[in-house]
Amino acid sequence: MTRTLVDPYSVPDELRPYLQEVVHRTHALYGSHLVSVIAVGSVALGDYRHGRSDVDVTVVVDGALPGRARPGRVLPELAAALAHPALPCPATGLELVVYDRDFAARPSGEAGYLLDINTGPLLPERASLDPSQSPAFWYVIDRSVARQAGRVLYGRPAREVIAEPARADVLRALRASVREHSAGEGHLADNRVLNGCRSVQFCRTGRWQAKRRAAEAVAAAEERFRPLLHAALHSYERPSRTAATTLPANDVQGFLAWVAERVDESVDADRSG
Numbered sequence: 001m002t003r004t005l006v007d008p009y010s011v012p013d014e015l016r017p018y019l020q021e022v023v024h025r026t027h028a029l030y031g032s033h034l035v036s037v038i039a040v041g042s043v044a045l046g047d048y049r050h051g052r053s054d055v056d057v058t059v060v061v062d063g064a065l066p067g068r069a070r071p072g073r074v075l076p077e078l079a080a081a082l083a084h085p086a087l088p089c090p091a092t093g094l095e096l097v098v099y100d101r102d103f104a105a106r107p108s109g110e111a112g113y114l115l116d117i118n119t120g121p122l123l124p125e126r127a128s129l130d131p132s133q134s135p136a137f138w139y140v141i142d143r144s145v146a147r148q149a150g151r152v153l154y155g156r157p158a159r160e161v162i163a164e165p166a167r168a169d170v171l172r173a174l175r176a177s178v179r180e181h182s183a184g185e186g187h188l189a190d191n192r193v194l195n196g197c198r199s200v201q202f203c204r205t206g207r208w209q210a211k212r213r214a215a216e217a218v219a220a221a222e223e224r225f226r227p228l229l230h231a232a233l234h235s236y237e238r239p240s241r242t243a244a245t246t247l248p249a250n251d252v253q254g255f256l257a258w259v260a261e262r263v264d265e266s267v268d269a270d271r272s273g
Contacts, residue, residue, distance in 0.1 A: 010151045034155060037060075037154040039153055044145055044150050055093070058143070091120060094123070108143075109166065111138075113131050116131075135176060135180070137174075138173075140173035143162055182260070193229065195211065229255075235247065
């Protein structure tokens with residue numbers, strides 16, 4: 001049983017003891033059947049903002065477990081072991097997804113998880129064992145980020161255990177993400193804008209960038225959106241979600257419509273190519 005991260009200095013200081021405990025509690029339940037624990041999201045992309053960011057974790061397990069140790073029996077125990085405040089989350093929340101190693105090892109446009117946990121001081125509590133309950137695009141994007149930039153906390157490296165989703169599936173996921181953020185429900189305006197910038201930069205480069213870096217790149221290239229993007233960056237850099245500033249709703253919608261067009265152009269270019 002381990003409490004040691006593969007590389008403790010690859011994660012922010014504020015998260016290090018917490019992530020060590022996440023690994024420890026996950027390993028306590030899965031033992032040798034725990035394949036990998038991988039930081040994704042803002043931690044992986046080097047843009048974690050304490051007080052603002054969630055901590056996103058992908059877990060890969062060996063599903064061929066005997067008896068009581070089958071994932072379906074262990075998963076509720078894992079959700080309980082990691083629930084805030086029993087394990088206090090220092091970030092705004094923990095978003096942790098568990099995959100079977102066979103599913104994770106093949107490209108897929110599906111959600112495909114065994115367990116999806118949301119817990120923490122600013123996240124509604126959620127523990128889902130049914131991937132049909134969730135839009136697939138979140139998980140496709142996270143697996144693509146994990147494959148490209150995931151920071152291994154325990155076990156095998158992300159590139160050895162997580163397959164890169166097909167580009168067509170990633171673009172489809174981006175389009176669904178833009179629709180979700182255009183609707184706006186449950187999302188801060190600055191985050192909606194910055195996620196749009198990250199989508200544009202993926203279409204242009206095929207690589208995932210931190211939200212702030214993506215926004216700076218789009219602002220440099222697209223003068224008409226520069227005031228909105230600078231306002232979104234200023235809001236995102238405030239110390240907490242509750243301190244986020246209001247952005248002009250029409251400007252946000254107009255920008256996201258432009259983002260959707262860029263994603264659709266990438267889809268069309270791939271089809272014609």
